[in-house]
Amino acid sequence: MTEMAQTTAATRTAETVASRLSRRYAAERRFRALGLGSILLSVGFLALLLGSIIDKGWTGFLQTQIAIEIAFDPQVIDPDGSRDPVTLDTADYAALVRNGLVARLAPEADRATRRDLSALVSTMAANQLRHMVTNDPSLIGTRATLWLLASDKLDMVVKGQVPRQLGADGNSLNDRQLGWLGELEQAGQTRKTFNATFFISGDSRAPEQAGIWGAVVGSFFSLAITLLVSFPLGVATAVYLEEFAPSNRWTNLIEVNINNLAAVPSVVFGLLGLAVFLNVFHMPRSAPLVGGLVLALICLPTIIIAGRAALKAVPPSIRQAAAGLGASPLQIVAHHVLPLAMPGMLTGTILGMARALGETAPLLMIGMVAFIVDIPKSPLDPSAVLPVQIYLWAGSTERAFVEKTSAAIIVLLLFLVSMNMVAIVLRKKFERRW
């Protein structure tokens, strides 16, 4: 009897299961689709981010120039014919540029027209002429066709970053200027070349003259300080906690402390830097030295945690083998454990440095937001760093700074990618299976 009952129960099970199967599989597919959708969406956001940055930024590596025949008019440069260096240096080269433009585009120009004409060319063009003349005064009285740096407004239109239509969003050229642009383009008097200015200059109020070199140098100084401070301290702490520290309340406190510091918002570290380094120790504001110190404190927990993980991965058998040969605890660590753990520690350090390179908020606190044109010469000079430069440009109203910001972001991301690559290669190369 039990057997019959059991068989019917089993039959019932099989039938019920079968009848609900398609519904359950539909739920399974929905759930799966939800998971895949989430991943695709996340990757899609990344693609949108990178896509929009690259789209807006790649033209930042190019600059527009226009060819204008310039007459080095002695009447304008050196009316007395004295060739005095001071006279040559202070002459009105902008007038030469303006005259060249007038001659080429609007010989009958009135005052307003001349102003519109001047707005086609960057103020850098006058500097270019000054440089040429002071280097070689014999140019005075000659004529030459020169490629001059275009103004940011023209640059944006030529690169297609703003629409060419009159009055379109972001396009501040008037109909006359657009007409001249067309004329120059027809005559082959415009070109786009590699934008070296962007890589060798410091910041500038004029977008077409602004560059990232000052910020790159500032970032380099800051990171150098960060590395010098945080790497030895981080490795020493990791070694002490992992290899020597007795497990008592004090070391426990240190550990809890490190874990919590890792999660303290970076802006709070900025407050610490402001209150301690600037107000108590009177260190210079806006200097990479202070920035580097603050970043070092931010990085320290990351490096310690990575360092401890690397030390943990070294098998105890190696320590025992060394101890068996009579090595002192310090010798065991210095000769055997540390070399084996070093790749892991370096990987963690590089990742920490990469994070420090992108850190912005704490640096705002210690005054690294000043407008600084000069390239810093030492960690004590006021300076910007790359992410802060990005922040500053992002807040500028000129349309052309959107392009510069995006281009600077591309450079920053390239730095980060290469640092991460180094970390990955390091990890791959020294990955060890015990």
Add this chain to the structure above:
Amino acid sequence: MNMNAVLPQGSSKISAKALDVHYSEKQALFGVDLDIRAGEVTALIGPSGCGKSTFLRCINRMNDLVDGARVSGSLTLDGTDIYDRIIDVVQLRARVGMVFQKPNPFPKSIYDNVAYGPRIHGLAQDQAELDEIVMTSLEKAGLLNEVKDRLQESGTSLSGGQQQRLCIARAIAVEPEVILMDEPCSALDPIATAKVEELIDELRENFTIVIVTHSMQQAARVSQRTAFFHLGKLIEVGDTEQIFTNPQQPLTQGYITGRFG
């Protein structure tokens, strides 16, 4: 599909023919031919790594979860190939339940543990029926008296032996046809083991049971038939009494007399 044929006791419920199993490069089973009869307890014995667990996990396709596992040859349940495309693995596992080596109750209440299978398979029409299924299953698993006052407590709060009986109750709540047991007592103390063995004997009336065990005494106590595996091959299968008193193969002889294992 002849899934629910009414099989008389002793007829073949599961049948393996030339069954090979590979894990990536390594072959784990070599041409196993084995019939498992309905309404009996079949014990699979042999030294560790002999393939007995692998064979067990083929029967409800738990090997599907292992990357790189390949099964070839034929393995049928009531005449239908388990690895046939028309067999749905969810449906198969509802028919072939499993109890694992280590008790693995879900971190849910005792009630929810037992009700889990009926719930996902929709076996109960209403709450009352679900209660009924849970109570019956716990009773059949001999656990009801110990837990009836604390059905809402976590399944993980029970002792090891109770946890394993809870897992058995969880398996029988689905009303499967076959129950696979993978060394169900290896993590239990002798008293808990005795209880579970007693339970297995009672369950034989309603289910076809296949049990992997490393203890020959246990095989002798609970099973009607015993199959001896060695190095991925089935060496000998027969009535338990015959295997333990009069093994035909020298390897079997050696194993049960304790010369290796």
Add this chain to the structure above:
Amino acid sequence: MQTLTLAAILLLLSSFAFRLGRKRAFAVSAHEPRSLHSLPGYYGSWVALWCGLPAFAVLVAWLVLEPTVVRELVISDLPAAMQALPSDNIDVLINEVRNAAQGHATTNPDLAAAADHYTHLRQIGFAAVAVVSVAIALAGAAFAYRRIEPALRARPRVEASINVFLVASSTVAIFTTIGIVLSLLFESLRFFHMVNFFDFLFGLSWSPQMATRSDQVGSSGAFGMIPLFTGTMLISLISMVVALPLGLFSAIYMSEYAQPRIRAVAKPALEILAGIPTVVFGFFAVITVAPLIRTAGAMFGLSVASESALAAGFVMGITLIPLISSLSDDVITAVPQSLREGAFGLGATRSETIRQVVLPAALPGIVGGVLLAVSRAIGETMIVVMAAGLSAKLTFNPLEAVTTVTVQIVTLLVGDTEFDSPKTLAAFALGLMLFAITLGLNVVALHIVQKYREKYD
């Protein structure tokens, strides 16, 4: 520059000392190194330590003390009228003196004289330190050199000093925390002398700009942090609404479903997302996401502020996806395989197993991860500085502009900072609140995750 040169000289001396010490050890052992207590190198290191450490200590002490000492000396030399000024004005004067010393001309002859004095003092000071530290280095080296003998326990001594360095390094973390707490507390207390603590905590209006004139200091309501708090919460909430489902489902898919091929693409993509600096996300929010939301809002006839909480929160959510996903991935993989097998063995489908067995088991760990993410969202700065507004409006409408605690900290401290106005000090009070909240969240979150790990270890 000078300092670096001096440091280099000291290092050079130390390395000479090392060689001398090693050589000396050889000599005293009669070229029989086995008779020495330690390897010759340890004798070298011991001499080098004696040479370098005290000298560097002098140098560092000078670097720390110099600004204060020189400052006091310069002040004492200023005309009496100037000395009588309040300390803040003296600060200004001293700054001017420093600038003048660096070559910026000053119109005040007294200050020009003081600048000369300042430069002079610094030069004298440096010369003195250079002489003293080099002398100490030489003396230390000589002292140690003469004490080298085979029985000298050089290795334990060297190791002891390295040990001291290790212990000292490990306390830096402690001092950082103490530094954070003290600096926040100190400035906050000054702030709470000017503004009532409860007005700050429960005030409904925030307008620090009004308090620049002293007669308005402490006027009620100007420093109420509730609007900042609600703004922070609103943006954090939006970010979690974006990040939690996306991060969690990504983690589930990656750990339970994904083919190795998909994982090979998705995992690095999420890591890249995690590695992008937040200033980039801030720019992305301003330039791409905010206009998109505005356009989308206009299509439904909604007017969206150009700096909406939605845009900032949404982009912040994107930045939190990798965090949630990797933390969830960890806890999901930590759920024992036996539980999954138990469910599969009963005939559960994969999604049933995940929803009904894996996720409930992983829940505490996931909650811990979410708390960590919330704490990150609250402390996140650049995205909100760039994409959220400055207006401290008490609203829960995600389409309006709100401001957050971190935005206000940055805004209050960027630009001219005077450390006696409540406007500046308020930033530290906000920082204290931020620190307390995030610390609390972290402690709870780490505790939960810890307990979860123990359960399945």
